[in-house]
Every structure is written in C-alpha cells, then in structure tokens.
C-alpha cells in the first residue's frame with residue numbers, strides 16, 4: 001500500500017501508460033487509366049505510429065487523399081467498444097470525385113506509450129488525470 005509520499009507518487013505517475021494501434025494506410029484500388037491523376041498506385045502506403053506518419057523513402061502520397069483519411073486516424077488508433085463502427089469500417093475514397101481510388105486502414109500492432117513522453121501538459125495537470 002502506498003504511503004502517498006511524493007517520491008512514491010512520482011514513480012506511479014511515471015508508469016502511466018496507454019496503448020494505441022499502429023496503422024497502415026494503403027492504396028488498394030485505382031480506377032484503370034487514372035493512376036496519374038492523383039498519382040495513386042496500388043500498394044502505395046504510409047504508416048502511423050503515435051503522432052508520426054512514415055512514408056517509404058522515395059515514395060509519395062497524395063495530400064488530398066491524406067486529407068480525406070486523416071480525421072479517421074486518431075479514432076482508428078484507439079480502442080473502442082466492440083461494436084463501434086470504427087472497428088469494422090476500413091475503406092476511404094480519395095476525395096477527387098473522378099478518381100475513385102480506395103484506401104484501406106489496417107491496424108498493424110499495439111504499441112504502448114508513456115504519458116510523460118508524449119504530453120507537454122503541466123505535470124500537476126497530468127497527475128490529476130481526467131475529469
């Protein structure tokens with residue numbers, strides 16, 4: 001049982017972790033003949049880990065397609081209720097109405113993060129926790 005001394009409390013706070021899914025966003029279909037419109041190619045992808053996006057060296061990814069998928073990524077990274085739609089929906093279309101390229105968001109692994117490593121919020125506020 002903790003005595004609640006500051007040094008013990010600090011140690012407990014240092015262990016505050018949370019888990020997020022890593023994601024992979026991949027072009028899975030492109031309308032034949034339109035590959036050059038948005039420069040989509042089946043198999044093009046980027047990965048998401050925490051707040052970071054990674055695109056393979058020498059590859060590109062349309063910023064318009066990225067803009068379409070970006071709002072979903074933080075939700076897809078997080079754990080949710082079993083029947084939440086975010087757990088079953090995985091496809092997003094390029095926003096160009098004539099392009100019809102399709103992206104698929106895949107959860108690739110679970111990664112653990114420490115709150116202290118990813119938050120610049122004042123320490124006292126972090127120790128309070130939510131609400």
Ligand SMILES: [Zn+2]
Nearest residue numbers: 038094096099
């Ligand atoms: Zn497109």
